[in-house]
Amino acid sequence: MKKIVLCSFLCIGFAAGIMAQQTKPPAPVYPIPSARQLAWHQLETYAFIHFTTNTFTDKEWGFGDEDPKIFNPSKVDAGQWAAVLKETGFKAMILTTKHHDGFTLWPSKYTEHSVKNSPWKNGKGDVVKEASDAARKAGLKFGVYLSPWDRNRADYGSPSYIMYYRNQLKELFTNYGPIFEMWFDGANGGDGYYGGKKEKRKINGATYYDWPATLKLVRSMQPDVLFFSDAGPDIRWVGNERGMAGETNWNSINPDTLYAGKAGITALLNTGSEDGTKWIPAEVDVSIRPGWFYHASEDGKVKTPEQLFDIYLTSVGRGSNLLLNIPPDRNGVFHPTDVASLKGFKKLLDERLSHNLAKHAKVVASNTRGNAAAFSGAKITDGNRDTYWATDDGITTADIEVWLPAAKKISYVLLQEYIALGQRVRSFVVEAQEGGNWKEIATGTTIGYKRILKIDPVVTSAIRVRITGAKGTPLISNLALY
Ligand code: FUL
Secondary structure (H helix, E strand, O other), X not given: OHHHHHHHHHHHHHHHHHHHHHOOOOOOOOOOOOHHHHHHHOOOEEEEEOOOOHHHHOOOOOOOOOOHHHOOOOOOOHHHHHHHHHXXXXXXXXXXXXXXXXXXXXXXXXXXXXXXXXXXXXXXXXXXHHXXXXXXXXXXXXXXXXXOOOOOOOOOOOHHHHHHHHHHHHHHHHHOOOXXXXXXXXXXXXXXXXXXXXXXXXXXXXXXXXXXXXXXXXXHXXXXXXXXXXXXXXXXXXXXXXXXXXXXXOOEEOHHHOOOOOOOOHHHHHXXXXXXXXXXXXXXXXXXXXXXXXOHHHHHHOOOHXXXXXXXXXXXXXXXXEEEEOXXXXXXXXXXXXXXXXXXXXXXXXXXXOOOOOOOOEEEEOOOXXXXXXXXXXXXXXXXXXXXXXXXXXXXXXXXXXXXXXXXXXXXXXXXXXXXXXXXXXXXXXXXXXXOEEEXXXXXXXXXXOEEEEEEEEEEEEEEEXXXXXOXXXXXXXXEEO
């Protein structure tokens, strides 16, 4: 008898071993993210810092004729920016090194419209240096915004300006350490000072900048940088500045006809396309205030912690990253109201989305790839983002149940796909166990890197997710309940 038990034990173990060996990971469903895009997804939340002469002229778009002397903060405390961001969960900061007015926050040797001609630190100051140093010291990544549109330059619109823009990139990308993201936007051309001409200039957004050559130059200096613009190539604009990614949000899109500033593409940018050929995920940029720059008149209009939490749900909670702008005031620091809001926002995140009730909960899946432990349902509650539940090839609809040790009140359901092998899920249903029956509590379309559903609170001992449509075998790396 003992022998039989021992044998069957060994045999089962042996068979399982063979099966595990034989069960290959699913093939990718293309497009898939690059390693640097994958690392970018994991940042989730980071900050924009809009700071320049506009802070002192009370404008949003400087004309380019500002006297550099107007830039005169009583101090610039980038250490405060970094400390607040770190404390409130942000992973990086992106600084407007030059906005549309052309004023450079670093002492560029290619222009006089610069901090070097301001009274701040007797013209010896360098905001880019202070910000990049402070970010790195706090363990935050650092990125730059360099406006392609320059309302100060006399030669804006002619080929020599492109050389000027590239020279500035050389300064930024060789003097300030690693830059994780370069941000350039589509606000291009229009009226400006232009060296005194004060006229309207129009450029051809599709051809003028010759972006491929510019990006190649930047990559030759820093191969790991990610480029953000309407059209990517690494990260795309989400199509609005209200903090809203599409409820359907594909990381894929066809970039062939996109370019920064092209009209009529905002809806497409918001959702991406299921059949897109390139992985270009959306980034949600939105300001904590109505404007991007600091205006004392907006001190009473700072977004509340609740508003920031809602934005978190419609950005990170829809598979995007959140780039939240916090503009330093005329003292060169974040305003106390903004700081209080950020702290309140972090508190809400901690209260509402940090205690995962599904951690190590029992999971039952309708199908498991090769019946292998490596792809079992348990992988969605193991707290490891590198493991995932997978189904057999050809199975694109499947159910997964999560059973809690006792009934709990659930208000949020969080799902994550294992996107390293491509985004797959196009529709799903969430159900709660109620008196022996499953009751639908939410439906969704895409999941992507992360999907957070706010539901009407329900007290239940089990949740079932039914994947009702997918581009390939669904790969779910995480399910959390709060
Ligand atoms: C836009 C700019 O025109 C705004 O001033 C702001 O910098 C925003 C983030 O990008 O294109």
